[in-house]
Amino acid sequence: MTATPTRPDAGAPAGLAAPPAGVPAIQLAGLTKRYGAVTAVDGLSLTIAPGEVVALLGPNGAGKSTTIDMILGLSRPDVGTVAIYGRPPQDAIRNGAVGAMLQSNGLLPDLTVGETLALMASFYTRPRPVRQVMERAGIADLARKRVGSLSGGQQQRVRFAVALVADPSLIILDEPTTGLDAQARRAFWASMREETARGRTVLFATHYLDEADAYADRIVLLRSGRVVADGSAAQVKAVASGRTIRATLPGADAAALAALPGVDSVDIHGDTIVLTCRDSDAALRKLLAGTAARDIEVTAQNLEDAFLALTVGETP
Amino acid sequence: MSITYLRTEILRMYRNRRSLIFSMLMPVILLLLFGRLYGTETLGGAAVSAYLMVSMGLFGSMSAAIGYGGTIAVERGAGWNRQLRLTPLTPRAYGLTKVIVSLLLALPPLLVTYVVGALALGVRIPALTWLAVGLISWVGALPFAALGLVVGYLAKPDSVQPITGLLFMLLAAFGGIWVPAEAMPDLMRRVAEWTPAYWVGQAARSPLFHAPIPMTAVWAVLAWTLVFGVIALRRFQSDTARA
Numbered sequence: 401m402t403a404t405p406t407r408p409d410a411g412a413p414a415g416l417a418a419p420p421a422g423v424p425a426i427q428l429a430g431l432t433k434r435y436g437a438v439t440a441v442d443g444l445s446l447t448i449a450p451g452e453v454v455a456l457l458g459p460n461g462a463g464k465s466t467t468i469d470m471i472l473g474l475s476r477p478d479v480g481t482v483a484i485y486g487r488p489p490q491d492a493i494r495n496g497a498v499g500a501m502l503q504s505n506g507l508l509p510d511l512t513v514g515e516t517l518a519l520m521a522s523f524y525t526r527p528r529p530v531r532q533v534m535e536r537a538g539i540a541d542l543a544r545k546r547v548g549s550l551s552g553g554q555q556q557r558v559r560f561a562v563a564l565v566a567d568p569s570l571i572i573l574d575e576p577t578t579g580l581d582a583q584a585r586r587a588f589w590a591s592m593r594e595e596t597a598r599g600r601t602v603l604f605a606t607h608y609l610d611e612a613d614a615y616a617d618r619i620v621l622l623r624s625g626r627v628v629a630d631g632s633a634a635q636v637k638a639v640a641s642g643r644t645i646r647a648t649l650p651g652a653d654a655a656a657l658a659a660l661p662g663v664d665s666v667d668i669h670g671d672t673i674v675l676t677c678r679d680s681d682a683a684l685r686k687l688l689a690g691t692a693a694r695d696i697e698v699t700a701q702n703l704e705d706a707f708l709a710l711t712v713g714e715t716p
Numbered sequence: 717m718s719i720t721y722l723r724t725e726i727l728r729m730y731r732n733r734r735s736l737i738f739s740m741l742m743p744v745i746l747l748l749l750f751g752r753l754y755g756t757e758t759l760g761g762a763a764v765s766a767y768l769m770v771s772m773g774l775f776g777s778m779s780a781a782i783g784y785g786g787t788i789a790v791e792r793g794a795g796w797n798r799q800l801r802l803t804p805l806t807p808r809a810y811g812l813t814k815v816i817v818s819l820l821l822a823l824p825p826l827l828v829t830y831v832v833g834a835l836a837l838g839v840r841i842p843a844l845t846w847l848a849v850g851l852i853s854w855v856g857a858l859p860f861a862a863l864g865l866v867v868g869y870l871a872k873p874d875s876v877q878p879i880t881g882l883l884f885m886l887l888a889a890f891g892g893i894w895v896p897a898e899a900m901p902d903l904m905r906r907v908a909e910w911t912p913a914y915w916v917g918q919a920a921r922s923p924l925f926h927a928p929i930p931m932t933a934v935w936a937v938l939a940w941t942l943v944f945g946v947i948a949l950r951r952f953q954s955d956t957a958r959a
Contacts, residue, residue: 474798494804502802504795510731515724522720523803562799 423486425450425570425601426471431480433466433625440466442625443480448603450569453596455616456605463625464605465503468574471603472500484570492570496524499568501559501576509548513539513558516547520565528567536591537561553584560588564595571595573604577611589615643680643700647693649673660686717809725817729784739783740825743776744832746893751837759896762924766841769833770849770921771893774856776825778891778913779884781818781857785864786876788814793873797952807952811865811945818861819854826853841924848923856916859937860887862944863912869951887913892921912940 426448433441441463448454456464469475470482473489484492492498507516517534521527534540537557542550547558556579563571576592577585592615596602606612612619612633619636621629629636650671657666662679673693677683680698687693729736747768755765791797800810830850833839841849863883871879888894890904891913900908908914915936919929 472802474801493802496804498802500802502795502798504798506795506799508728508791508794508796510728511724515727519720519724520803522718523805566803 423450424448424483425452425485426603427481427483427486428467428471429481431467431470431477431482433463433470433475433477440625441470441477444622444625444627445480446620446627446630448601450601451599452618453602453616454604454618454620455612456603456620456622457607457609457612458605458622459607462622464607464622465574466625467622468500468502468572468603468605471572472498496526496566497568498570498572499563499566500572501563501574503574503578505555505559506562507547507555507558510546512544512546513550513561514543516558517561517565520562524566526567527565530565533561533564536564536594538587538591552579553581556580556584556588560591568600570601570603573602575605575607577606577608585611643677643698645673645675645677645680645683645687646695646697646699647673647675647687648695649691649693652691717812718805721805721809722813722816725813726820729817729821735783736780736821736824739780739821740776740828742779743772743825743829746775747772747829747832748836751833755837760898760925762921763839763841765833765837766839766924767896767921769829769837769839770853770924771891771896771917773826773829773833773850774853774891774913774917774920775884775888775893776829777822777853777857778860778887778916779880780821780825781860782864782867782880782883782887784818784821785814785861785866785868786871786880788865788868789871789876790873792868807949811949811952814865814868815858815861818864819857822854822857822861826850845923849920852923852929853916853920856920856937859912859916859940859944862941862948865948866944866951869948887911890914891917893917897921912936 424447426446428444428446431441431444432439444463444467456467458464466475470477471484471489473482473493482489485497489498511519513534514530517530521530521533531540534543537560539554539557539561542554542558547555550558556576560573560576563573577588580588589611592602604611604616616633618631619629619633620627621636648671652668652671652673654666654668657663657668657673657675660675660683662677662682663675664678665676667674667676675683675687684696684698687696750768750772751765754768755763757764759767788797827850830839830846867876867879867883890908890911892898892900892908895904897905897908897914897917915930915933919933919937922929
């Protein structure tokens with residue numbers, strides 16, 4: 401199940417970074433990275449189309465940052481290939497096609513905000529005007545301040561501006577709102593939305609479920625370096641948790657219920673049965689046709705449950 | 717090569733000029749100290765005061781060049797290098813900028829020690845000799861600029877200070893700053909002959925003795941610059957570790 405929703409207004413922003421049509425923004429094939437005995441990323445394949453806003457969701461240690469490092473060419477995969485617009489990451493970086501916000505600080509404390517952005521802009525042939533980028537990131541009033549004197553949230557906004565200055569068609573953000581308060585997070589995503597409205601492709605790593613749910617067209621759920629679910633928030637929820645069927649069925653036969661199609665597990669409490677299903681529709685048909693079950697309730701778990709179901713526990 | 721990056725680095729050095737002042741303070745103090753003790757003697761036909769002045773100037777320029785490269789460790793610690801790798805700036809342009817700024821920083825210590833030598837110790841040598849020793853010392857900072865890059869890449873932000881400190885001491889010892897090269901014990905001299913500091917020192921002081929620059933010195937400086945430069949470039953290309 402791979403959903404690739406492309407918004408109607410999708411298209412490349414003007415500038416050098418305009419990617420060729422029909423080529424995936426990001427294509428990862430069989431990516432594997434080991435650190436000693438630990439396999440951080442394990443045979444990960446992923447294709448992201450231009451214009452998609454994708455969340456890479458997973459708990460700490462799921463391999464999100466390692467994957468992003470490989471996408472950006474900051475580390476080399478042991479196995480597998482990375483292509484950005486069909487080319488090696490270094491090419492895309494050289495062309496200003498990619499803007500990224502890493503988790504590590506990445507700024508020099510002794511430069512002012514304005515100097516930092518002017519320097520970054522100077523590396524590209526067609527950067528966005530520094531003034532405009534600062535306004536977008538909400539730091540226009542900080543231009544003359546030294547980076548070292550800013551608060552964590554302000555520095556975060558500077559890093560966001562740095563990611564935008566190349567006028568990239570692909571933006572990659574590694575946990576962009578970590579350490580921000582609720583209001584700053586909302587402000588960040590509001591300016592992000594204005595950016596994506598221009599047709600940019602966005603990949604962001606997060607462990608905030610609500611962020612993935614609210615801002616991404618597509619969620620890629622990672623656990624132990626593998627994709628465990630990939631699709632829209634609704635699809636991921638369904639795949640992760642399926643649904644739960646509750647019913648009253650006196651004298652239920654646990655083995656028979658477990659044998660129903662689409663059922664993962666069965667709980668019996670007196671006259672009440674609880675079926676955890678990966679395909680509740682199929683289970684329900686048989687349940688109605690073949691048993692005396694009544695007071696049937698079908699509930700979907702929320703993304704939080706899906707997330708926990710998929711990411712907690714032992715590696716399969 | 718990025719002119720904006722070079723300009724920004726020079727601006728940063730100007731802002732952090734306190735560390736530059738320290739790179740000049742040490743050689744000036746040593747020059748005054750040793751100059752008062754031995755300044756009136758001569759050594760192989762040259763005034764000891766002039767010999768000391770050239771050596772101390774060299775010590776200052778070496779320290780400044782290595783110390784600046786060492787700040788790369790701090791930049792790496794801050795994630796700056798990872799950020800730069802996400803821009804079109806090439807490793808070569810980055811390294812070249814660092815070397816140019818190192819060489820710029822190597823100049824003030826030379827000038828200051830020469831002024832102190834002339835004013836406080838009464839060093840009097842022909843103008844051309846001033847120029848020759850100054851120029852050789854300055855060009856001789858090249859392998860140390862490259863060594864600074866290596867230190868900047870191998871050291872951790874919190875270990876870079878002691879490492880550069882140790883390097884200064886060793887370089888000073890083998891460059892003929894604590895002990896004149898001519899007076900070194902045989903074993904020390906044999907070790908010294910494998911260091912760039914020794915050869916830069918010999919080359920920089922040769923005009924005082926009206927002697928030509930030893931060819932070995934030219935080769936030694938080139939070879940060490942190349943070795944350090946290649947190590948630094950390789951480290952830049954493979955430096956991906958998250959700090």
